[in-house]
Each structure stands twice: as structure tokens, then as C-alpha cells.
Amino acid sequence: MENSSLKKLIEEYRSDTESVYNTWFLQDKDRLKSFRTIKAGIKDVVLDIQNQTFGNDFKESSLETVITAISEQKQVFEGAAHAFYWKPKLRIPDIYENEENKSAFGSFLNACLLAKDDKKVVDEILKLNEKKIKGLGPAVANILYFLHPTFFPPFNTAIVNGFNALFHKKIKLGSWLEYLEMRETIIQTNEKYRHLFSNDYGAFCGLLFEIGIGRIVIPENVEMVIEVSEAKKLKTFKKRHQQVLDDLLEENDHSEMQYLLAKLGKDLGYEVWIAKNDHSKQRQGKVLGELSLKKLPQACFSEDVFRTVSLIDVIWIDKIGQFVGAFEVEKSTSIYSGILRLHDLATSMGDGKCQLYLIAPKKREREIQAQLLRPSLQTSLKSMPISYITFSDLKCDCDAMGKFGHDISVLSKISKKASY
Template sequence: MINNERVQFIIQAYKDDSESVYNTWFVNNEARLKAFGAIRRGVEQVIKDIKEGTFPADFKGSSLEIVLTAITEQKQVFEGAAHPFYWKPKLRIPDIYENNTNKSLFGQFLESCIKANKEEQIIKEVVKLSHYNIKGLGPAVANILYFIHPTIIPPFNTAMVNGFNLLFKEKKKLGSWNDYLEMRDTILQVNDQYKNLLSKDLGAISGLLFDIGVGKIVVDGNAQMVIEKKRKELLKKRHQQVQAEIEEENTHTKIQYLLMKIGKSLGYDVIVASNDRAKSYNNENFSFISLPEFPDIKIDEDVKRTVALIDVIWFEKGTTKIVSAYEVEKSTSIYSGILRLADLALTLPNSEKILLYLVAPEQREKEIIAQLKRPSLAAKEAIKISYILFSELCEHCESICKFGDDHTIMEKVAKCIK
């Protein structure tokens, strides 16, 4: 079934394309790496809510919505990942909201998968879930599991199924658990065969299937890969997206730099996200401004790894006491940023009050306000997150550095949700 030369040619072409999913999403993507810890913590909250009976009878406003929105923020590869979980009242699906037995089974499934560390354990849970025949709950669940076990469970959506069928001349169906598991077997076989070209993380090969499925990579009748001229519009659109992402990343770096600059000028130790310390701005390396490693704040190691990905944190000089934390939002990752700040707030002792901020462009203000008003956040008194607009930070940076006394000066440029 698998033509070695043909598949190798396609994989290499996929990797060589600077605007493929491989190069724009899978490699060198800080937002992708940051999402894993935040989504895992979000899934743990879903499990907790189901156990405690606080999970609502609707997708909207639930902890599951936070998880799925964090996943869809992974741009085009996961676009539409939340749709299968929307509550459809006329069809009464997916039947995990009104049906308490199914809700509990779903929670138990997630808990078993998050605790599992072996492939056979996870596949056993997937098979069990499929046998429950919970109406409307299909292989879209794989998009959640991928962020928990990225080397075992490949993601799953329409484009990937289409790409799989085109590449391997199959007829797999979107909503079938059996077809998903058969697809997975083939994906793992090919991924192992070409591990020198791809990655143990199944996001790489899934991105290949996605690019084929949306028509960016076209497999013709002669089993060769060509980029058709009639696809120019699609390629042009992707090129524009890549350019926009580069501009966003430059802005993100600038805002991180300003936050570190302000923190240092106010007399604090500052640290930038662990995967950003190789960056530089204004001819200053972040490694020369930031603490070299995250201070030992005596929290669980899993939480610490998540918190260490917060964009900028200020500490009292020479101590491990955090005074403020900042998540810089671009066009994505609002949910992931909120989850990381929430992790920090809920982990630290109640006596240790810190100021938490989202820092975002003006065009995202309404979206941020809506998310900060979410019932799941409003119900937690320990979590108070304000936001700062890029324009306000840039305009007042020098004044804050010159006239500010301590971290509370940031409240002057911040806005809070009442």
C-alpha cells in the first residue's frame, strides 16, 4: 500500500516548503510548545469539574470550552476542533452534557488517559470509549489527546482525513472510531519508517496530511507531488499569513522587552519565558536582562514547567517572591495565557498576592473582556487578571521607568473587569 519512493518525495517536498504546516506551525513555534502544558492543566480542570458535579449542561462557559478554544488557537491545523463539542440542542449531541452517566464516562476516560504512560493503556481507553457509543462523541476527542500524548495519538479533522485518503488511496470516514484507529496504525507505520525526516511528535506527519487535505500539496495520478498553478490563490493567502505571523512575533518580542525593561528599572529581577531567552530586541539579548533560570518557588514540577512559559514575571530583588506576571497576546493563545496565569494564582499561597496581566493589541480588547468575564474565572476569587493595551504600554514605558516607584505603577495603565 505504501510506495516508499513516492512518500519520501512528498515528505521531503513538504519539509522544503517554507510555508508548509511543518515550517509555520510544527517547528520553531513557541505558541505550540506553550500550549501543551496549559491544555493538560485545562483537561485536569474538566475532570475535576465532572467529579465535583460543577460541569455545566452546555459547552459554553465550561472548562471544556477553555480547553478546546486553546486547541483551536493553534491556527489552521486545528481550525474547527471545537465544533464537535458544541451542544446541539435539537440533536441532543454530544450527549455528555445532559446525560450524567455519559458525562461521568467522559471524565473517567480523560482521567485514565492523562494518567496513562503506555500506548496500550491509552488505546484500551479509546476502544472502551468507542464501545460506550456516546451519541455525537467521536474521534474529534483525539485533538485533546494529542496535546497529552503527542507521540501516541495523532490529531484528527476533515482535512487530515482527506489528506490521508488522497495519499494512501483509502476511503476512511470522518466520524468512525474504527477508521481513526486504522488511520493511526498507518500513520505510526509511516512515521516510524521516515523518522529521520519527520518527528516522534505526530504533529509533523499530521501537518503533512493537513496540507494535502486542503489542497496545498496535490498528489497527481502519477503519484508525484506538484503545486498546481490554479492553487496560487491558496498559496498567496498562506504567504500573507506567514508575513503577518512574522510581524506579530516581532511585536511580541518588543512588548516582552519593554516589560523586562520596566521591571528592571523599578528594581525587580525579571525573567522571560524559558523558550524565549535566546531572543533579542533593540540590540539587547534577553539572556542579559532575564534571570538565567526560574527561581525555586516550591511548587509542583508540572505546574512550574507551565508557569515558566509565562512571557514575563517580576520578582522582588534577590528573592523568590513574585510581584507581577504578564502574558503577551498576539493573534492567538488568549486561553493558554489565561490558563498559565490562573495556574500561577491558584498555586501560590493565598497570602502571596500578585498582579496578573494580559498585554494585548487594541483589536483584541473586546475578546479579552469577554474571556475575563467567563463564569469559570469570575467564580475564582484568587484569580484577578487585568489587561494592558500595547499602545498604552509603548506610550508610557519611558515615563513608568522614570517616575515609577514599584510594580503597582502598572495599575495606572491597566484596565480591570468589574
């Protein structure tokens, strides 16, 4: 494609309000949160493999937690888990029953976690490729993306289809070497148009994804788009449009919970902090930032922990500046991500005085209990356990608790703890 045509294509992609660029890369607040969650989850995978507690199936493994967090990233990563499902008839991917392969996979992930530059990770990819582990291909690049988004692009069928159409290539899904070839072209093109994209390759790969699913039509993918029946194409576009509407509804529910928690905290006499990236959002005619402190007290946190804590959805602070309650709202995003931020707060404070809560729909109650009963969390959160409150209970009882309650203890009436 000529430079002028590609530039115009990129500009149209950026200006489309329903494009991956706008609905995921720029606007999805959970995208940035997910990087830390996934990195922490990969550390768990490495430890499980090293301690020989990883198991022989994808289901209920620490790897499933990681891949689920990736799959929850809207649109681009929807099918990321498929490559990691254990397929017993084919014995793939062969990292569950073969101990040598499992160990090699763990060593690869650990080396990538610790890598400071892309050359080290490329060397590790080549070493892993030499192992010829059956069924373990470049789908792992989706993990690499969340470890090093400025080094490695994500990789799936739609992205490859879009890449092949745009650059007249024939890259295959199952080859690490062809993934690395694709990566080089993406790096060169992204560098050329970086003023329209980002150092993070998610922006560029979003364009490839749109071309690959036929949502963006270029001369090179016309035949593919035509081959897809009108009914199927319409169904795909309707699904995409519905996804955008669902995202908006989720955002509204999330903001409503933050608003109710902020209002209740103030009614009980506390200062309130709302996650810094949500200050501009509005609910019930109020800008959330107007209900929040302008600056979160740093207390004794390190810089890394402070950045994480400042993203906690709502925090209640008493008159002497002590944190008394912290709340993470999780409608459909990773419960593990919310737990991790609360865990950082708990382990940094260590005095047991701040009460921790997950706020979620009732339909996620079993999932919350399962996550909170993880043995590692049971140990590390012993002094500051996490409770949970359902959306419906908070909505129903918020006004009454604000009217008749005296302090945070009023939440004991509607909060629950996980138990066996």
C-alpha cells in the same frame, strides 16, 4: 508510494518554510504551551461532569474552553470546534442533554488523562465506541493528541483526505475503528521515517494535512486538486500565506511587549527574566536574552512548576531575589493559557507579594474580564489577583513610567482589574 518518493516528499515538506512543519510544529512557541493548558482544561470538564455543573450546551462550557485552545493552534486545528457545537435539530453530539452519555464522556476523558500507556487509551476508545453516542466520533482524537502526542495522531477532514491519498485507503471520518486503523499505519510509517519526523505525531499529520488541502500535490491527489477551481485554490493559498504573515506580525508584537516590559523593569531598578524560549529573539536592535537574567531563581518551586514559571513571558525580580511582578503577553493565543501560568506562580508562592498581569490588545478586554471572573479563579487567586494592561497603554506610557516611577506601583496608573 515508493519509499524513495515518500522520502523525497518528506524532505520537501521539511524544507518548505511555509509548511505546517515549519510554521506550526517547529516554530510556533504557543504549541508547546498549549499542551498544559488543554490538559488543565480537560480536568475542569471532568470535574464539571462529575459535579453535574457541565450544562446542556457547548457554549460557555468548560469543553468550549478546551476546544477553543485547540482551535487556536494554527492551520491544522482551525475547525476543531465544529464537531462539538450543539446541533439541536439533530440532537448531536449527544453529550449535553443525555446524562448517561455525558457521564460516559467524562469517564472516558478522565481515564485518558490518567492513562500511562496507549493500550489503556485504546481500550477506553473501544468502550466509548460501544456506547454508540450519536455524533461523538473521532473528532475527540484531537483532544487525545494534546494529552498523548506520542501515542495518538490528530484527526480531521484534511488529514483523512491526505492519508487516503498517500496510502490508497478509504478511511471514513465518523468511525473510531477506522481511526485506529489509520493510527496503526501512521505509527508504522512514522517509525520508518522517524529520523525525518518526530515521536510527536503532529509532524507526520502536518504532512497529511498539506496533502489533504492540496498544497502538496502527489499523483494520488491530482484529480482532487484539479477539481478545486483555480480561484478557490488561489484563495486558499493566499489565506495560508497571509496566516504566515500574521504569525510574523504577532511574533513582532509579542517581542515588542516583552522588550518594553524588560526595559521598564530595569528602569525601575529590577532584575528581569524573559521566557527562556524567547532569549534569542530580537527587538529594536537588542537580543532579548541580553536584557534577561541567564538563569531564573528556582525559589521554592517544584520542578514541574519551575518549568511552567520559566515560560512566563516577563518576570521582575528585586535585589533580594523576590519576584515582584509577572507578565503574560497574549495577542491572539489563549487567555486561559496565560492565566494558568500566572496561577501556578501565585499558588506556589502564596505570599501575595508578586503582582500578576496579563498584557493584551484592547479588543480582547471583554474576553480577559470573562476569564478572570471565572468562580474557580476568583477563589484561588484571592490573595494574588490578576490585573491586565493593554498594548496601547503600555506603549504610550512606558518611557514616562520608567522616568518618573520608583517601583512596580507605577503600573497601577495603567492596569485594570476585572469586575462585575
